Amino acid sequence: MTLSLNQDMTAAExxxxxxxxxxxxxxxxxxxxxxTRRHYVxxxxxxxxxVELSNYCRRNCLYCGVRAARRIERYRMTRxxxxxxxxxxxxxxxxxxxxxxxxxxxxxxxxxxxLIVEIKERFELAITLSLGERTEHEWARWKEAGADRYLLRxxxxxxxxxxxxxxxxxxxxxxxxxxxLRRLRDLGYEVGSGVMIGIPGQSFSDLAQDLALFRxxxxxxxxxxxxxxxxxxxxxxxxxxxxxLHSQEANxxxxxxxxxxxxxxxxxRQVPNDLATTxxxxxxxxxxxxxxxxxxxxxxxxxxxxxxxxxxxxCGGNVIMPNLTPMKYRKLYEIYPNKxxxxxxxxxxxxxxxxxxxEIGRFQGVGSGSSPRFLERNGSNRKTER
Numbered sequence: 077m078t079l080s081l082n083q084d085m086t087a088a089e090x091x092x093x094x095x096x097x098x099x100x101x102x103x104x105x106x107x108x109x110x111x112t113r114r115h116y117v118x119x120x121x122x123x124x125x126x127v128e129l130s131n132y133c134r135r136n137c138l139y140c141g142v143r144a145a146r147r148i149e150r151y152r153m154t155r156x157x158x159x160x161x162x163x164x165x166x167x168x169x170x171x172x173x174x175x176x177x178x179x180x181x182x183x184x185x186x187x188x189x190x191l192i193v194e195i196k197e198r199f200e201l202a203i204t205l206s207l208g209e210r211t212e213h214e215w216a217r218w219k220e221a222g223a224d225r226y227l228l229r230x231x232x233x234x235x236x237x238x239x240x241x242x243x244x245x246x247x248x249x250x251x252x253x254x255x256x257l258r259r260l261r262d263l264g265y266e267v268g269s270g271v272m273i274g275i276p277g278q279s280f281s282d283l284a285q286d287l288a289l290f291r292x293x294x295x296x297x298x299x300x301x302x303x304x305x306x307x308x309x310x311x312x313x314x315x316x317x318x319x320x321l322h323s324q325e326a327n328x329x330x331x332x333x334x335x336x337x338x339x340x341x342x343x344x345r346q347v348p349n350d351l352a353t354t355x356x357x358x359x360x361x362x363x364x365x366x367x368x369x370x371x372x373x374x375x376x377x378x379x380x381x382x383x384x385x386x387x388x389x390x391c392g393g394n395v396i397m398p399n400l401t402p403m404k405y406r407k408l409y410e411i412y413p414n415k416x417x418x419x420x421x422x423x424x425x426x427x428x429x430x431x432x433x434x435e436i437g438r439f440q441g442v443g444s445g446s447s448p449r450f451l452e453r454n455g456s457n458r459k460t461e462r
Contacts, residue, residue: 082363083291083364087284090284093105093360094356094357105360106355106359106390109358109359110359112362113362113366113393113394116366116367117366120439120441121389121395121433122394122396123171123429124371124445125168125174125201126397126399127161128153128176128401128405129153129175130151130152130178131151132150132177132180133177134178134245135179135242137241139303139305139306142409142410152183153402153405158175158191159191160402161402162201164422165400166198169440170201171201171443171444171445172201172203172204172225172445173195174205174227175188177206179207179209183207185217189220189221193221196222202225204224204225205225209228209245209251209253209256215265219263219265224265224444224446225266225296226260226266226267226268227268227269227270227297228260228268228269229253229269229271230286231275232271232275232278233271234279234282234285257293258293261293267296268296269295269299270298271300271357272300272301273300273302273349273354274348275347276303277346278346279345279346287361290364290368291365294365294449296368296369296447296450297371298368299373300358302351302353302376304379304412306412307413354376354379361392365449367448368447369447370392372387372389372395374397374416375416378414378415381416386433389433398426399425407419
């Protein structure tokens with residue numbers, strides 16, 4: 077198959093790039109993505125101040141270290157602690173605060189809405205929420221209060237695989253995340269989503285369909301990172317992965333032919349959870365959605381603490397998210413093990429990030445850093461800030 081590189085690549089063409097092993101062709105892909113990024117969104121790197129509000133969660137996703145069934149020390153940040161983190165984001169000219177948590181019922185509609193109002197009034201920050209599946213009424217209220225963006229990753233477009241590893245919340249029915257993302261768009265949010273790369277049972281065909289779905293959803297933000305197994309979760313324990321695959325087979329999903337490489341090394345079609353594949357996904361995401369915002373994620377930095385963040389920025393990324401969560405909570409928000417940045421202060425993280433982007437000829441963007449795609453879709457004439 078001809079290796080085309082354009083916004084209209086078919087899923088089959090995307091898959092061909094995902095399995096490509098030629099160093100020269102891979103370098104061509106990454107350079108093309110970097111040139112596309114430069115042309116469409118420029119050399120600014122947007123800093124988003126990440127605040128992990130709570131590690132309580134009502135869900136039992138099979139891969140997550142803060143799943144409800146785990147007996148771990150739980151925390152919720154106080155209102156004052158959240159506002160102190162917002163103050164830091166403002167002082168460091170981040171322009172955006174990302175408030176993330178598990179699906180915690182204590183972060184209710186009123187609490188979050190009031191928090192949004194106060195942050196907007198005091199600091200004039202753009203606000204991104206990543207609080208999981210919530211009701212439409214909550215989302216509408218938070219948008220009315222001033223929230224700008226919502227991040228809800230669909231993780232995999234393979235619905236059978238998704239439902240196998242994402243049991244519904246107690247007393248709830250399984251949700252269609254693609255439909256939820258479309259509803260967020262209808263409510264006026266800048267919409268972000270993404271996937272895990274290398275989920276046990278994920279084929280290259282699945283991953284190619286994921287990228288095609290990014291384009292179909294016309295995402296404003298795309299966040300992707302490698303699957304990092306947590307040994308205290310079902311999907312991180314080899315003996316239970318085999319049982320999960322048998323369970324999926326019983327539901328009609330032929331997963332045995334594409335099982336995880338670190339459990340069944342003979343499998344050839346299983347997507348590896350490595351940096352090489354992750355960088356291909358970032359590059360292809362940039363090419364098919366050239367004016368979206370794409371972060372070089374914490375999971376990438378976790379696999380390569382020295383150059384991971386820079387490498388992600390050099391193959392299409394234009395966003396990083398320094399962690400502003402108070403140090404005493406960092407290690408408690410352990411969605412996967414050895415997460416980058418848990419042992420360093422926010423000041424150190426920011427100083428390192430500024431040094432790293434300078435080394436590759438990039439600079440910190442000033443302003444909210446709205447997605448150029450979002451501005452274009454909504455008829456804004458305002459240019460992306462510099």
